[in-house]
Amino acid sequence: MNWFSDPLTHGFFRHGLAAGVIGGALCGLVGVYVVLKRMSYIGHGLSHAIFGGAAIANVWALNFYVFAGAWGVLSALLINGVSRRRKIGADAAIGVITTASFALGVALISRAHKFSINLEAALFGNILGVTIEQLLVLLGVLVFAGVVIVLRYRELLFATFDPEAADAYGISSRRTDTLLAIMLAATIVAAMQALGVTLIAATIVIPAVIARLLTDSFAKMLVLSTSIGALSGAVGMYVSYYVDVPPGAAIVLMLAAVFAVLYGATAFGARRRLQALGSIDDHIDVAGPTVGADRS
Amino acid sequence: MxxxxxxxxxxxxxxxxxxxxxxxxxxxxxxxxxxxxxxxxxxxxxxxxxxxxxxxxxxxxxxxxxxxxxxxxLAVVPQLEAIDWNFPITVEEVVLLGTAGDGRRLPWASRDMREKARGVLDQLGIGELFGRHIRNLSGGQQQRTFIARALLRRxxxxxxxxxxxxxxxxxxxxxxxxxxxxxxxxxxxxxxxxxxxxxxxxxxxxxxxxxxxxxxxxxEQVLTPIVLRDLYGAEMIVVNREGMILVGDAFGATVDPHERDEHASGTPAAHFGQVPAHEHGADADHVHEEAETGR
The missing domain is CATH 3.40.50.300 (P-loop containing nucleotide triphosphate hydrolases)
Known part of the structure; x- marks a missing residue:
């Protein structure tokens, strides 16, 4: 028996593996912007908001991708719009809009007494039941995101790094925010059936956080995060096959374990280097590059 | 004009x-x-x-x-406090962002652009720092990095x-x-x-x-006690010493350049060392310029 090729004899595994790799790469790629713009909570909240759109599409028999996608973009723009007002922070805006949308989905399903397999997959993920159509959508969104990032690389980098100054340099921060909202919503809609609302945020955030621990370069972070996402999708599928745990959970747990090991290793390495220098300053960050933390 | x-x-x-x-x-x-x-x-x-x-x-x-x-x-140099210094970006990458709004669609910088960026960094005296992460710079170097980004925009x-x-x-x-x-x-x-x-x-x-x-x-026109009081709502001392204007707080100042025993006790002085009107003995070795307080 060959541990690598044996699972590939099953069609469901091949589809799941492809979905894991493509979806992982897509989430990893888009996740870099989500993490660096400190929008991790948006990634989590938006997946719940899109569930509301998915429920409406299901109950009224509308096209899932078109309707849930439009719903997601609308939710993301609404969050951006509300959080631009100084009185309401982004976290509060996300809390209100995404949970309201999720609650709408739950209410509609409850009223219609209609809970299909597709909707269950949207909630918990069904990577082994992924269809060719869903794979093509995932691939299409990955290509779309890749092309947008290549063609708008410098504008997106500027608006992510220094949004306050972007407009003065001829870069519309509103336009780049909209572009990122569309990419994030499309990513969540495309990956939702495979990974599920409950786990998708982790596959967006963790690869980027791991990549950040490994590099101080934005371009390298993009490549690393995409690769880590794709690799975790593949390895998670094999772990799921042999250990008999749900694939989505296997992917996320593996990513979390890699993060924990790397975080510990970078903190330990930094402390060793400081000790070698002869003194440890309490004010020095010994955990290596930090993510989502203010300058200290 | x-x-x-x-x-x-x-x-x-x-x-x-x-x-x-x-x-x-x-x-x-x-x-x-x-x-x-x-x-x-x-x-x-x-x-x-x-x-x-x-x-x-x-x-x-x-x-x-x-x-x-x-x-x-236009080019803008933001407050250093507004920047995320843990963002994964090097000095050279920051400077090259100065041309981000110029419509070039390729993600990498052209050779010409990189040479210009290096030239600006050299002009500002931080040419050797181009590959360094922005967190690992002094305050002055960080400021110069953002000025370099602005200058690349011409x-x-x-x-x-x-x-x-x-x-x-x-x-x-x-x-x-x-x-x-x-x-x-x-x-x-x-x-x-x-x-x-x-x-x-x-x-x-x-x-x-x-x-x-x-x-x-x-x-000379603007830094007067009356304007500064209107501006800050506080009394300020303004001294024009040989064409150099000095501004200091009128209250709470404690620095006195003179020997303390020459003066009446408790005499306040301005932060920059200018002493408001006070008395001392006739044998003192100095005289005071008029400190304008606007009172």
Whole structure:
């Protein structure tokens, strides 16, 4: 028996593996912007908001991708719009809009007494039941995101790094925010059936956080995060096959374990280097590059 | 007379709770060098953001005019405190962002662009730092990195928000000297600062802001006790010593350059060492200049 090729004899595994790799790469790629713009909570909240759109599409028999996608973009723009007002922070805006949308989905399903397999997959993920159509959508969104990032690389980098100054340099921060909202919503809609609302945020955030621990370069972070996402999708599928745990959970747990090991290793390495220098300053960050933390 | 490149007419702005700026009229001229001063919360940063175009006025108009057929080229140097220093980006990558709005679609910089970026970094004396992460720079180097980004844009107008805050005296001097050089090369400059003595020494035109334009003119015209009291709501001492203007707090000052036993006890002195009117013996070896307090 060959541990690598044996699972590939099953069609469901091949589809799941492809979905894991493509979806992982897509989430990893888009996740870099989500993490660096400190929008991790948006990634989590938006997946719940899109569930509301998915429920409406299901109950009224509308096209899932078109309707849930439009719903997601609308939710993301609404969050951006509300959080631009100084009185309401982004976290509060996300809390209100995404949970309201999720609650709408739950209410509609409850009223219609209609809970299909597709909707269950949207909630918990069904990577082994992924269809060719869903794979093509995932691939299409990955290509779309890749092309947008290549063609708008410098504008997106500027608006992510220094949004306050972007407009003065001829870069519309509103336009780049909209572009990122569309990419994030499309990513969540495309990956939702495979990974599920409950786990998708982790596959967006963790690869980027791991990549950040490994590099101080934005371009390298993009490549690393995409690769880590794709690799975790593949390895998670094999772990799921042999250990008999749900694939989505296997992917996320593996990513979390890699993060924990790397975080510990970078903190330990930094402390060793400081000790070698002869003194440890309490004010020095010994955990290596930090993510989502203010300058200290 | 240099022609106006930025004109604010009757501009007001609010974040929702009362006006931050009211009825502002201000003209920035080609090659001008302006310092915007005022207390915290006076609307200085808001004024800069209106000039940049990242905020729209609630009332009034803002006109940007370039000398040639192109649009006015603006470049902004943000407050260092506003930057995420853990962002994964090197000095060279930051500087190259200065051309991000030029419409080039390829994600990597051209050889020509990289050479220009290196040239600007060399000009600012930090050429050897191009590959370094921005976290691993001193305050002065960080400031120069963002000035380099602005210069790569070849701006007509350079706007800096508190470029001298959080840096030591030597670095502050270097930055203001550098801005002078850039101004002499033809770039109009507008900056905000809290350092009145630095603006008095280095900046030819001052704009005093406190929700409105309180005063505008040369340091000699603007830095008077009456204007400063109107601006800050506090008494200030202003001394013009051989053409050099010094501003200090009128209260709480304790530094006295004289021997303490020459003076009546409890005599306060200004922060910069100027002593308000006081008495001492007839055999004292010095006389006092008049310290103008506006009282």
């Amino acid at each position: 240099h022609h106006p490149i930025l004109e604010l007419r009757g501009v007001s702005f609010t974040y929702g709770n009362g006006a931050v700026l009211r009825d502002v009229d201000l003209t920035v001229r080609e090659g001008g060098f302006y310092g915007v001063v005022g207390p915290s919360g006076a609307g200085k940063t808001t004024l800069l953001r209106l000039m940049e175009g990242s905020l729209e006025p609630a009332a009034g108009t803002i006109e940007r005019r370039a000398h040639g057929p192109d649009r006015l080229r 701006p007509d107008l350079l706007i800096l928000d508190e470029p001298t805050s959080g840096v030591d005296v030597g670095t502050r001097h270097d930055i203001l000297h550098l801005l002078h050089e850039l101004n002499h090369e033809g770039i109009a400059i507008v900056l905000t600062t809290h350092d009145l003595n630095a603006v008095a020494a280095h900046i030819p035109m001052l704009v005093c802001v406190n929700g409105r334009i309180v005063a505008e003119g040369t340091p």
